[in-house]
Amino acid sequence: MTLLKIGRGRGLNHFSDLEKDLISVLVRHIRQFMRLCNHIEHLEIERNICHDVIDKFSLASIVLDQRGLVVHINGSAEKLLRITPELCIDTGRVVIDDFAAQEKFEGIIARMLAARHSDAPCQSETMRISRDGHSLDMGLAIRPLAGARDISPGAPAIAVFIRDAGLCSSAPITVVSELFALSPTESRVAVLLADGLSLVEITEFLGMAHATVRTHLRSVFKKMGVDRQALVVRLIITSVANLA
Template identity: 35%
Template sequence: MQPCLTLESFSDLLGHLYQGPMENIPWVTFLNQLNLQLHSKYVTFILRPPSAHVDGLMVNTTGSSSETTASYNKHFFALDPFVDLPNREVVTLASYVSNDELLQSEFYKNFLEPVDVFHILGADINTCDGAQCRIRISRGRNDQPFGDEEKTLLARFIPHLERSIKLHMQLNRIETERNLYAGAVDQMAVGTIILDETGKVLQTNQVAERLIQEKDGIKLVNDGLQVGTARDTQEFRRLVKQSLLSQKSSNPSVVEAMRVQRPSGRADLGIIVRSVPLSTWSEGKQCPTVVIFISDPEQQSSAPQEIVRALFDFTPAETQLAMLLANGLTLDEASEELGISRNTSRAHLRSTFSKTGVTRQTMLVRLILRSVATLG
């Protein structure tokens, strides 16, 4: 059966293709629709071809099992004759391997035949950013071979698929960088809360989420924030409103600070309210408009001891003492925590002074808290 692609069908498929990078499984809707349009058994998109060192990353249409993907990655990719195709050119397996050669091959007998695949249509896309992608469309041995109509239809989508791949790569880089920076802020024990143009919460990091859940000085009410006392909340809302006005008027970023009392009597929270500059082409609602930074003086340093030890060449005992001091304990309290005498603690402290070049305990604490150890 020859494919019949109306303008409406083409537009629908194209929409799914460009929506692909935002799906949980990229391009799965487009691939399933293409599978139906071409009356094929499977459509497979290989975003990362497998090698001897890494597994491939594949997106399969309904019907292709994870076991099939795993077996291809581990063994059969090395036997696959349908690879390294001319860039962006749609070709068939029959143009590479004769039917008789294919039927006698181990690749067919052990991989294709068990899933009833014989006819394959495909194209490779090698982008300027280094992506090496493959799309493969399969039919069974008793099905109609792929002809010029199917090749022409797939060729129409190849330039769009390449653009969509580039969008996917860019979004993936942005997401990776965002997660990296968010993780660094979490490690530094700084809470971050992002508000939209109405002052409602868009996003929180782990530290801020913990503080909100505790409801001790800051809490979430109807998607908005309440802090400290009624007077604190009034001042906080004034600062947020000022930041919102600053952002809407395209003024330089406004930064305001305040302290917030906690009902539990624990140390006050420190809060920074800052407007978020919009990019030139920002538009629409629910854009990041104001960011709230929160510091909790009672949050202990989460710097891994092995990293502190490696950075400053401390002994295990010196590292334990330094970490307790960095988390606010006095020398006597740290000695009791470690079960050692004050004289032993003082000897460890002198040794850390010698190794770091500092002369006071406060300087040692500041050195550790400002080091990259907190990012470990």
């Protein structure tokens, strides 16, 4: 609660018309200032919530503001950037070590920012980054962030999600277990499949007999309602487990 009290000296019991006009203008500006402060406070809360949510993603995520500059990078993205020469952050911008891919990325960002400023509908877009010497590329999902029309520098505007198929899935085993009602061992088998390991490699990794691993895999098939390893992989990498 804010209280504004305007007084006058002794013997001056009445406000002149000019003084009343000045007070009216003063009160109007104070109200506007208070609304602005309240709006800024809400925007700051929104930004903190956005960054806090992004930080909890195991999926590599980068947040850009309304200028296309990087304002937040989660831990998974920091790790990925350290080992990926094809992608980096330079002077606050996402830089791709491929001219055609960089042009495409900048075009997507420009379209999303233009749509944001004009209130036009805007859809998420995806693209691929080729990796020299690797058979598996990186995939980028780029989407506008909904929320208040905050166009100030540093305001979250666009999220860039990066999936490196060459790295292991970071889906937590406990989350996969809960999502698909799998036992801990079944979850480990399913997650290792999503990481790209073969049954022979999973057998060696877990130190189990091949027949035992196949038994667990059959149970995974039954509980997940699929009949192929590829479908197990698809269900895991497209589930919310990778965001947990």
